[in-house]
Amino acid sequence: MKQQLSVITLPVNDLAVTRRFYCDGLGWQPVFINDEVMFIQLNGLVMSFFHRVAYEQDAGVDYRPGGHTCVLSHNVASPAEVDAVYAEALAAGAQPQKGPAKTPWGGYAGHFRDPDEHLWEIAHNPAWPISPEGYVTCIAPE
Amino acid sequence: MKQQLSVITLPVNDLAVTRRFYCDGLGWQPVFINDEVMFIQLNGLVMSFFHRVAYEQDAGVDYRPGGHTCVLSHNVASPAEVDAVYAEALAAGAQPQKGPAKTPWGGYAGHFRDPDEHLWEIAHNPAWPISPEGYVTCIAPE
Numbered sequence: 363m364k365q366q367l368s369v370i371t372l373p374v375n376d377l378a379v380t381r382r383f384y385c386d387g388l389g390w391q392p393v394f395i396n397d398e399v400m401f402i403q404l405n406g407l408v409m410s411f412f413h414r415v416a417y418e419q420d421a422g423v424d425y426r427p428g429g430h431t432c433v434l435s436h437n438v439a440s441p442a443e444v445d446a447v448y449a450e451a452l453a454a455g456a457q458p459q460k461g462p463a464k465t466p467w468g469g470y471a472g473h474f475r476d477p478d479e480h481l482w483e484i485a486h487n488p489a490w491p492i493s494p495e496g497y498v499t500c501i502a503p504e
Numbered sequence: 505m506k507q508q509l510s511v512i513t514l515p516v517n518d519l520a521v522t523r524r525f526y527c528d529g530l531g532w533q534p535v536f537i538n539d540e541v542m543f544i545q546l547n548g549l550v551m552s553f554f555h556r557v558a559y560e561q562d563a564g565v566d567y568r569p570g571g572h573t574c575v576l577s578h579n580v581a582s583p584a585e586v587d588a589v590y591a592e593a594l595a596a597g598a599q600p601q602k603g604p605a606k607t608p609w610g611g612y613a614g615h616f617r618d619p620d621e622h623l624w625e626i627a628h629n630p631a632w633p634i635s636p637e638g639y640v641t642c643i644a645p646e
Contacts, residue, residue: 363530363589366547366638368579368627370512373572388505394644405508406548406639408632421575421615421623422602429571430515431622433563437510447505460564473563480573481563485510490550496508497548502536 370434371410373417373425374478380411383477387454405496428479435483437492441470447484448472456482467503512576513552515559515567516620522553525619529596547638570621577625579634583612589626590614598624609645 374380377397384390384402393401393408398416402409418425438444444462451474452458459481462472471485491499516522519539526532526544535543535550540558544551560567580586586604593616594600601623604614613627633641 363532363578363592363626364638365532365544365551366578367512367549367551367576368547368632368634368638368640369577369625370509371575371577371625373574390505390507393642401642401644402507403642405510406637407509408640408642409507409509417575420607421572421625423572423623425573426568426571427573429568429573430563430565431567431569431571431573432515433513433559434509435511435513436505436508450505465562481565483511483513483563484505490510492510495548496506496510498510498550500535500543500545500550502543 367407369408369410371412371417372478372480373414373427374411375414375427377411377413379477383455384411388450405498430479430481433473433481433483435471435485437485437487437490437498439486439492441486444470444472444484444486448474451482451484509549511550511552513554513559514620514622515556515569516553517556517569519553519555521619525597526553530592547640572621572623575615575623575625577613577627579627579629579632579640581628581634583628586612586614586626586628590616593624593626 398413400411448462456474459473459475465471469487473483489501540555542553590604598616601615607613611629615625631643
């Protein structure tokens with residue numbers, strides 16, 4: 363199995379709410395949206411927001427909102443940009459989880475929750491380069 | 505906020521178990537591993553496996569294993585490759601969730617659970633190109 367993630371799918375309760383937050387609020391452009399699914403092109407992978415009923419049928423699982431089984435990090439170029447994006451997310455309707463602050467690993471980050479309790483971290487990691495296309499390179503800590 | 509995902513962090517109970525599954529079993533090469541965290545370089549983003557205690561402290565959340573708040577899809581070039589990777593994952597110790605089969609969207613996919621109940625889908629989506637580097641392009645359904 364190659365070290366590749368192609369699609370990340372997040373269950374949501376109401377695609378209209380999802381669209382309002384990510385598209386109207388954060389300015390994201392969907393490749394496709396209907397009442398069941400919204401596809402967003404990210405840096406080398408796809409984000410899929412899937413209505414929870416279809417999501418549960420598709421994977422054959424019970425979904426428990428707020429289970430927090432993953433954190434999605436959006437890295438930016440500076441602490442000031444963390445503050446700006448975090449404020450933008452709250453203005454779009456995100457719930458604050460942990461406000462931006464210095465981290466034990468030498469960075470600066472804050473966490474918020476989207477309308478379906480999915481956790482995002484806005485982070486500045488000075489050790490990990492980001493290309494103009496948004497591709498991130500992992501560097502081992504010293 | 506740009507349409508970018510930089511890091512996906514998954515909480516785990518025991519990094520030794522995580523390493524056995526992903527590295528010994530699936531052949532993944534970590535950039536870094538210790539008792540608390542393992543970093544894997546993926547296609548333009550980083551996968552971080554984080555010990556659940558540190559994960560909960562870092563994000564300030566309660567984590568509920570098996571909450572299934574996301575599905576991670578690994579896309580491959582053919583149905584035969586889905587079968588092969590799915591079998592490889594089971595041989596490495598994955599738990600079958602939903603065996604490979606044709607999907608309503610014209611593809612072929614199967615789901616398994618990793619040792620911490622994180623859900624993976626191995627999928628062939630004939631409509632979405634994958635570059636040699638593993639970058640996936642989202643195409644709207646017709």
